[in-house]
Amino acid sequence: MLYDSGFLISSLLVLQLIPNAAALLDFLKFDHGRFSRRADSFKAFDVNPNGSTFLWVPQDEYAGKNFFDGFGFYDGADPTHGMVNSYLKRQSYVNASTAFGEGLAFVRDDGVAVIKGDDTNWLADGEYRKSVRISTYAQYNTGLFILDTNTIPWGCGKIIPWAPLYIHSRLSSYMAGVLDAGLRELAIRVHDNQHNQVAWHTAPGCMLNPNASFTGTVVQDGGTNNTDCNGLINNNAGCGITEWSRASYGPLFDQQGGGVVAMKWDENGIAVWSFFRAAVPQDIVANAPNPSLWGEPSALLMPQECDPIQYFKNHSIIINITFCGDWAGNSYATSGCPGTCAERLKNPANFANASWNINHLRVYRKQLFNGHVSAAVPLTVSPSLVGMATLIMGWIVSLAYLGL
Template sequence: MLALIAGPGALGAYTLKDNYTPSSFFSMFNFFTAGDPTHGFVKYLDQATAASQGLISSTASSVYIGADHSNTAPSGRSSIRIQSKKLYTHGLFILDLAHMPGSICGTWPSFWTYGSQQTWPANGEIGESSFRVHTQAMNSMALHTAEGCTTSGVNQTGRVQTGNCFVNAAGQSSNAGCGVESTTPTSYGTAFNAAGGGVYATEWTSSAIKIWYFPQTALPRDIASGSPNPSRWGVPQANFAGGCNIDAHFTNHQIVFDLTFCGDWAGNVWSSSSCSALAASCDAYVANNPAAFAEAYWRINSLRVYQSS
């Protein structure tokens, strides 16, 4: 179940606004079919083509979003990128996944929100879950902004990777943003799937952006009951707060699911990864090994949007 809840979590009182049920899920998103902004080796499909090729489907209880794993792909592997039709400022995003793309060489899956390609990074970007590439073992969470936003990395369980959210910050790799790595081994990819999936919850208020991860076996009762209250959840994995005016840097975000391949991140680190033993380049591996991507799919239990009462 994915939930977006607006308002201060300390109040713990929320009203359901938007319910992205499996039956209506795809009608509430736009299918992105332009060239990948991150220069991935990918071909994003429209809804009709994706459905006809079996790359999207839904049941009464879940939604499937996958990538082609049957054909060689000399011009880029077919995949999906969807962006919500509705925009959100502030909220608590709760993503309940049965499965995320596995830890597979060449992959770069992401669940995130951002304030449009035309204004990026002025309206900010929040990378919540599955923000990793190749066979990396644990989730990475990050914010990306224009200049003037930093975080302190206190009151969180994750490890600070970078502290300046500005995409061109000195002393950080390009577009690193401010990043936090999870310390939970089941937080990403193959290990996440083997554990039966889990829940990511991201609270976005004027004072901070906080991200929690819960295995399915440790899901708070208030999330399961549909009345989430972040004030009861304990220390988050990431607590993006400190030297950042949140409202000045984050506004009018779309919800995005995507799976790209290679590109600006996965492609650029191919030669330094263990995956480099498999092929001379990331593009070559992705093009010629379709069966490797059978586990490169999202299985989403639901998406809900709550706002403060």
């Protein structure tokens, strides 16, 4: 029996590379049933404005019993001048041993990471309350950041930055970080407010376009939109957007099971979304996120008005809880909260909701398929991706040989 060598070689190539196709599917973490149910809308691949194809691939995950391994505990002075306290000095956060020893940072048996302020001790007049501030050892230059949390701290007298909890360059001083490398506050509200606020603080020259496509409302000062993100003016108010949903922060966020806050930072701009629990997109649940499927973001900083590569670099992720401070303290009198911020600080019962309960924090990097990648993001090619590409070429060769 005679065999055509070209057909035989291409057929063997296809058979040999089928396992690589399976590896690609596993790499994308597609569940067959889940994929078939959402075949009309669920896809992992995305397209840049220049036409290049890419997907977001996992880079770092902070979750479960190892959640705190990727974070350092900051025990220095609070740059926002909050009424936090450690054993050593006022207006400072507690160190790791105190946080773990006193139950201010721990991982529950179900894998949920808890970060909280002291909610057990009564304070004397003038005494400050213990709290925690942690930041990632890793620094990031672009990425997709997704926080899944069951609760976000809220209540009178508290100011809670997230950034994706609150993200800025780890430089020698707070203001140096703001001016040199930008600052993002992605989940930050005070008191009993029910709407999350996103803010940017940068060097001069970065502007927020109020006409961009986002669902939130530009923060105003005296009836004027705060569109200049310059941290050197307006008492470092920066530029900000308030989310429309009452479930984006506060008691409603907690009562319906929390949700997801996501930030996409690449050469195309910085966009922020928040989803209450029942509305979390399935591609996020499947660990194959595709922001192009999520609709308009809550907040958006466009590259035409603020270059996201120039104004933001070498950023760490910070999670913290502070009390009173520059924003919450100054706005307390008009917040509708009782008494004064310092008075409310004394009663531990006021801080029953001052905690994060985090399922995971995931960071993804952009993987392009045309051999190029956005600034500061290294290109690595998965063997399974190479295998899939070769498999497709094998099919093409076979079909071409058969004249199909």
